[in-house]
Amino acid sequence: MVRARAEPDDAAMTTERADTALPNEPLATYRRLERRTSNRVIGGVAGGLADYLNVDPLLIRVGFAGLMLFSGAGIPLYLLGWLFIPLAGHPDSVAMGWLRSLTGRPGTIIVLGILALLVFVSFPVMRRLDDFGGFYIPGEIWLALGIAFVGLLLLLPRGQGGAGVARPPAAAPPPAPDAITGASVAQTYWAPTPAPAIPAEPPRPASPLGWYALAGTFISVGVVALIDNQSNVAVELADYFGVALLALGLGLVIGAWRGRARALILIGLVLVPFALAASFIKVPLDGGFDSRYLQPQSAAELQPEYRLVGGTLWLDLSQLEGQTGQVDLRASVGVGEIEVILPRDAVVDASSSVEGGTLNLFGREFSGTSVAQRVVGNEGGAGVNVHLMLDVGLGSVYITRVDQAYVDEMGG
Amino acid sequence: MRWEADVERHGFDSLSFVFGAALAGIGLLLIAGVGDEVVTGSWLGPVAAILIGVILVIAAPRPKRETPAANDAN
Numbered sequence: 001m002v003r004a005r006a007e008p009d010d011a012a013m014t015t016e017r018a019d020t021a022l023p024n025e026p027l028a029t030y031r032r033l034e035r036r037t038s039n040r041v042i043g044g045v046a047g048g049l050a051d052y053l054n055v056d057p058l059l060i061r062v063g064f065a066g067l068m069l070f071s072g073a074g075i076p077l078y079l080l081g082w083l084f085i086p087l088a089g090h091p092d093s094v095a096m097g098w099l100r101s102l103t104g105r106p107g108t109i110i111v112l113g114i115l116a117l118l119v120f121v122s123f124p125v126m127r128r129l130d131d132f133g134g135f136y137i138p139g140e141i142w143l144a145l146g147i148a149f150v151g152l153l154l155l156l157p158r159g160q161g162g163a164g165v166a167r168p169p170a171a172a173p174p175p176a177p178d179a180i181t182g183a184s185v186a187q188t189y190w191a192p193t194p195a196p197a198i199p200a201e202p203p204r205p206a207s208p209l210g211w212y213a214l215a216g217t218f219i220s221v222g223v224v225a226l227i228d229n230q231s232n233v234a235v236e237l238a239d240y241f242g243v244a245l246l247a248l249g250l251g252l253v254i255g256a257w258r259g260r261a262r263a264l265i266l267i268g269l270v271l272v273p274f275a276l277a278a279s280f281i282k283v284p285l286d287g288g289f290d291s292r293y294l295q296p297q298s299a300a301e302l303q304p305e306y307r308l309v310g311g312t313l314w315l316d317l318s319q320l321e322g323q324t325g326q327v328d329l330r331a332s333v334g335v336g337e338i339e340v341i342l343p344r345d346a347v348v349d350a351s352s353s354v355e356g357g358t359l360n361l362f363g364r365e366f367s368g369t370s371v372a373q374r375v376v377g378n379e380g381g382a383g384v385n386v387h388l389m390l391d392v393g394l395g396s397v398y399i400t401r402v403d404q405a406y407v408d409e410m411g412g
Numbered sequence: 413m414r415w416e417a418d419v420e421r422h423g424f425d426s427l428s429f430v431f432g433a434a435l436a437g438i439g440l441l442l443i444a445g446v447g448d449e450v451v452t453g454s455w456l457g458p459v460a461a462i463l464i465g466v467i468l469v470i471a472a473p474r475p476k477r478e479t480p481a482a483n484d485a486n
Contacts, residue, residue: 115457126463132486207418208419209420212419236445236449238443239442242447243443245435246443248435248439250434250436252431254432255432256425256426256428257422259422265435268435275438276450276451278442299460323481369448377413391485
């Protein structure tokens with residue numbers, strides 16, 4: 001919003017303007033960075049920045065789009081703008097509104113600050129303890145605790161203020177029927193009485209049930225993650241989705257009689273396809289997301305097991321050609337691909353499975369759900385014995401023998 | 413109890429009930445480890461049809477019935 005400076009000459013020329021001028025109106029020109037409420041595409045951030053910088057909004061939008069090409073930096077920057085730039089006509093930004101609601105409860109900020117400080121300090125301390133044979137809490141545990149903590153935050157009572165949302169003024173009470181003045185009784189002519197104004201139905205108070213259900217969802221998922229990380233109980237990805245859907249569903253069932261939380265229907269419907277896809281992933285979800293290329297020079301360099309949550313795992317065993325010995329290897333990828341290149345003289349025993357996707361074993365292709373095949377044999381060679389167990393949740397397994405073209409390409 | 417004070421009682425909301433029961437049911441199937449069988453098995457279609465039928469029965473608009481007292485007044 002841009003306010004123009006009040007020019008003294010103008011005031012002197014017209015008395016009207018002087019009479020209506022506000023005495024406390026600031027004389028200095030200033031701009032306030034605000035998000036647009038109209039003529040906007042998403043959240044009004046680009047339009048607000050353009051108004052503030054007095055440039056064409058298209059330039060800012062192109063800038064955000066360009067930043068998205070660089071590791072998607074435009075998305076977090078836009079979200080930050082949405083969080084910290086107030087909407088036009090609102091005193092606070094969304095983030096400031098949240099902060100105000102937190103500060104409405106004495107001690108909350110202090111508790112949160114102490115917790116954040118403890119977490120921050122604990123990282124190097126525990127790493128040091130780990131060096132001396134102590135304990136170290138891995139990142140997965142922190143993630144699980146963080147999810148549960150978000151759930152607890154949602155359970156906290158919300159204070160006054162909100163996220164800078166303008167509230168409608170309270171409706172004035174209707175006049176009392178007996179409030180007829182003497183002057184109105186003395187009227188000598190008839191005039192149609194205007195229809196009494198029907199007071200607008202007050203808006204239904206927002207129900208906290210949805211927040212409770214979301215809190216329950218986060219806490220449940222956090223607890224399952226802790227069980228997954230801290231115990232020997234086998235927890236699959238589908239279990240996380242199952243617990244989340246169960247919590248959302250129970251919230252909705254409660255909402256059939258008490259409170260209202262129909263927004264949970266949308267959240268649940270968004271989750272369902274991902275949950276059903278996750279039910280095909282039964283491999284251990286360890287190892288993170290990566291594209292890993294392994295080309296050992298000898299069988300001794302290989303580990304017994306490789307795991308990835310998502311990505312591609314290339315096992316290039318072509319350098320083992322002409323060697324003897326035994327390779328026992330197990331590999332799993334949750335979502336992605338395992339590709340194995342075997343030496344021409346290897347004796348192979350390969351069991352591979354895909355919950356949903358494709359197996360390509362020496363040129364033979366098998367597609368569908370719950371596909372499993374075992375291949376045993378050699379091609380007349382007497383090289384290294386390779387025993388493989390390869391599992392992919394959603395994706396493909398590809399096993400082939402190295403050919404001469406590949407050897408030439410690799411310079412072998 | 414604070415929870416009961418915050419979450420007020422209201423008339424039965426069939427939409428919330430049906431979708432809530434469906435989501436909770438899918439969640440239980442996933443936890444039971446049969447989510448993939450639901451998708452690939454032959455009973456996905458029948459279950460979906462039955463579920464849609466139940467939703468239609470519960471959520472169908474019904475005409476308001478006049479009370480006997482109102483009939484007497486007429």
